[in-house]
Amino acid sequence: MAEASSPGAVWPEIEKAEKENRRELVLQGPAVDEKIKTGGGIHPRLYLLNLLNYLEIRQCGSLRDIHDNIKNLSHLQSLILCRNKISSVPKSLGELKSLKVLDLSVNELQSLPEEICSLSELTTLNVSCNRIEALPDGLSRCTKLSSINVGKNALGCLPEDLFSSKLELLNTIIASENTIEQLCSEIHNLPSLKVLDLSNNKLSEIPFELADCPKLKDINFKGNKLKDKRLEKMVNGCQTKSVLDYLRVGGRGKGKGKQQDADGAEQSDRNRNVSKKKSAAKHSKKDKNEEDAVDELQKMVVKILHVSESSSAVMVKVSPQVKDVRPYIVCCIVKGMNLKPGNALKRFLAAQTKLHDDICGKRTTATIATHDLSLLKAPLLYDARPPDVLRIVPLGRKEMKAGDLLKMLQQEADEQRKQKKRQNVSGLHKYLQLLNGKDHYPCLIDSDDHVISFPPITNSDRTKIKKTTHELFLEVTSSTSLQTCKDVMDALIIKMAELNKFTFDNREETCSDDEPDSASNPxxxxxxxxxxxxxxxxxxxxxxxxxxxYPSKTDLTSDVSHLSIIR
Known part of the structure; x- marks a missing residue:
């Protein structure tokens, strides 16, 4: 348990939150770190802010533990304590009964108190990049848990309790870069499991029961030395569907045995009625060819064009200033997207919002931006600028400084809370805390020095996509990892392909109110x-x-059955 720091002068950030009855508080960076170092810890007045529902303390190398009084923040729903030097957390953490998100990633934890299993409202647990050797038993009591990330630790196994049928909402397990030797066969008890990452562990086998997870779409077992070398080859090729199909028939040995039995029975039938079998085979082959032709027509098609093959090549330069702000960016251009008919544009924007809420973790792990390519002036620069220097024309607003925009959004957020008499806010106001305490803001700038993107807050109105937009410039940024950007971009392109196919197949009519020159066209x-x-x-x-x-040969390797990638 941390010793309570000497009170001293109240930190201005805490005093302001106390005075304004703030629901969110973000403390990060060198200035906060210095206060923790000189004061012997976090100022005790922090633990009196019992209205807080979001608390974030990050990038403070002097923060080594958390005081027991954290239990006083009874309304906390999100507790983000990442990128510090925390070596232990108190048992009293288990008393935060409203907590939904707990992020203790990139610290120096060697264990977790069993009391965290009492967090009945917990949906997201991230303790990646620590030194944890074992997870506490009893995680099945966190029945609302949907995502757990324990990657880059020292785990020798995952507790069987993690595969309890009580965790019916658990959809993501990331346990890469540990020393896990065995995956529990009870994993089939998780009906909602979609993502499983056990790459770079010490697994020698993958249980056949994994194939019984009905929603499993993304698995990663790369870097494990499996006994079954054929399975290992599939695994290293990221062939999720092939791996699950292989496991479903019982693996190499069992699968072959079943096939041999079937071949023997078929041979007996052929001996009894050779001509009948030949006729049936002929018709079967014809039917199969027809089915394949129909399936091929129904597939979504995405064609990859190399930079040298395109006249619209765009290059993005990255400034060193983004390193400590939001260092990762991935971009590409998509041509052929038809946003003009019916509700096509609305569906696309709604899909982007859903991706932000789901795979992007409400923009905490990544942010998507989409632009009309025809309105861009390349080359582009990904930079970080002070809030009083960065100027942008936000979507639907006039040009202003980034600092002024955030102040205005904060005022709107406070007004929302007063009017609706609730703590949560909507729209861009949900993301304000992601930039709290930063001296520089990330931005994407065109050759005319216009800011076209200000992640994770907004795009510029200058490059806003419209119904007439057919060529889009896509951008994904993250403070987490380059692979996160790629994963999000993969998901975005696949979703765009689905939407474009839907629009094309349903032959919606063009909205004449928006585009009078093309009314009633299919x-x-x-x-x-x-x-x-x-x-x-x-x-x-x-x-x-x-x-x-992006995309490279290793990107867009989805196992979506109705998607065809042409490289």
Whole structure:
């Protein structure tokens, strides 16, 4: 347990939150770290802010533990204590009965108190990048848990309790880069499991029962030395569907045995009625060819164009200033998206919002931005600028400084709370805390020095997509990892392909109110197919050295059965 720091002068951030009855508080960076160091810990007045529902303390190397009085913050729903040097957390953490999100990633924890299993409202647990050797028993009591990330620790196993049928909402388990030797066969008890990452562990086998998880779509077992070398090859090729199909028939040995029995029975039948079998085989082959042809027509098609093959190549340079703010960015161009007919544009914007809420973790792990390519002036620069220097024309607003925009949004948020008499806010106001305490804000800038994107808050109205937009510039930024950006971009492109196919197949009529020159045209709107083309975009450092090229050969390797990728 941390010793209570000497009261001294109340920190201005805490005093302001206390005075204004704030629901959110973010403390981070060198200035806060210095206060923790000189004061012997966090100022005790913090633990009197019992109206807080969001508390974030990050990037403070002097923060090594949390005081027992954290239990006083009884309304906390999100507790983010990442990128510090915390070596222990108090048992009293288990008394935060309203807590939904607990992030203790990138610290120096060696264990977790069993009391966290009492957090009945917990939906997200992230303790990645620590030194944890074992998880506490009893996690099945957290019946609302949907995501757990224990990657980059020292775990030798995952507790059987984690695979209890009580965890019917658990959809994501990330346990990469540990020393796990065995995956429990009870994993089939998790009906909602979609993502499982056990890459770079010490597994020698994968249980056949994994194939019984009905919603499993994304598995990663790379870097494990499996006994079954054929399975290992599938695993390293990220062939989720192939792996699950292989496990479903019992693996290499059992699968072959079943096939041999079937072949023997079929041979006996052929001996009894050779001509009948030949005739049936002929018709079967014909029917199969027809079915394959129909399936091929129904598939979504995404064609990858290399930079050298496109006349609309765009390059993005990355400034060194983004390193400590939001260092990762991935971009590409998508051609052939038809947003003009019916509600196509609304569906696309709604899908983007859903991705922000789901895979992007409400913009905490990544942020998506979409632009009309025809309104961009390349090359682009990904930079970080002070809030009183960065100027942007936010969507639906006039040009203003980023600092003024955040102040205005904060005032709107406070007004929302007063009017609706509730703690939660909507719209852009939900993301304000993500930039609290930062001296520089990330931004994407065109060759005219116009800011076209200000993640994670807003895009510029200058490059806003419209119904007439057919070529889009896509951008995903993150403070987490480059792979996170790629995963989100993969999901976005697949969703765009689905939406484009839906628009094309349903032949919606163009809204004449929005585009009077093309009223009542069918949804194809001059497009011969729903095929999308994805043009690679290079991201380089300030000297021109390649940082990332998307999509590369290892990107867009989805196992979506109705998607065809042409490279």
């Amino acid at each position: 949804s194809t709107d001059g497009l011969a197919s729903a095929e999308l083309s994805v043009v690679q975009v290079k991201v380089v450092d300030i000297e021109g050295n390649l940082k990332v090229l």
